[in-house]
Amino acid sequence: MTSNGERQARRPRSLRADAQRNEDRLLEAAAAAFAREGAGASVKDIARAAGVGVGTLYRRFPSKELLIEAIYRHEVQRLCDSAPHLAATRPPVDALRTWMEAFIDFMTAKDGMADALRVVLSDDGDKMHTRALLADAIAHLLAAGEERSPARSEVDAQDVLMALGGISLMASSEGRRDLATRLIGMLLRGIVKS
Template sequence: MESARRKPRSDASRNRERLIEAAKTVLAGGGPGASLEAVAREAEVGIGTLYRHFPTREALFQAVYRREVEQLIELASALEVQSSALEALRHWIHALVDLVETKRGLLGTLSLVPTEGSKAMYAEVSGRLQEAVRQLVAGAIATGEIRSDITAEDLLSTAYAVGYSRPAGPEWKAHVLRVIDIFLDGMKIR
């Protein structure tokens, strides 16, 4: 007989959220101070609490990544009501660059090798992410703001390619956003 799963205690839920936020901040920054111990310190919990919530580095990475993607999906829905569909798309792509920045830092810091579990998670969230941006692209096409042959895959591929083509550094984000803006401006109907 299966026992019913209990709802996590509120302090456990808070600790989990604090750990995810701390991991995003500490690990995405990389460098020698980016360790799981540093994540626990930043979240103001013990290392045992970190491992209780995230028994592996991969579990922590997946939690951070999944939360970032969920926020992007929610943002896409919120942006669909903006007056300029192109500016909504621009806002969303800029937020996607933040996800790329986080993912780059996490992968470098945690030295993860993708497993079957992580591949399945990426496939699931990637499909949802594509659907979210597909709606924004459709809106910009419908209002005549961008070319009708642009696809969600075009935008995502470009953002990822630009994001991963330049080495990390202090100017990384400014450069990536500049190139993304040039690309978006090139999609406009003149």
């Protein structure tokens, strides 16, 4: 198990451009492998898919738990960073729908790492921080430039996040990604101004 101190020490380290590219490829390959195969995904296969050696993977992520934690943080950051871009480049409702679909995909990938994440992210402060980041991304999309905001004034970003979490759980337990898309459509009809 990784302590908070070890996690904090690993975060701020900046990498050379080539090392950063390798890490990004590793995280993308690992996220896909864990989503597909669960926590039992082969580290050798992940390294091969990323186009790096196993030694490179282990130098950066000495344990599978650290790799899973890095994937999780990377994917959360990517999802949150996408909100301003979506808000700037798409109509408000389309931006919100696209982000919600990406959130469901993130949660689906997270399911493959669920057991390991329970250990890695056992700190309530980490969970609350992640929720705050995700809610901020939703709030950005809900505001979408005030004058063209798609949302009813009483809609709360935290409530939307909780509803998306419920949608993710239901679709996952039923094994039906299409159900998530249908439920997102229903959620949007409740959020969007008439």
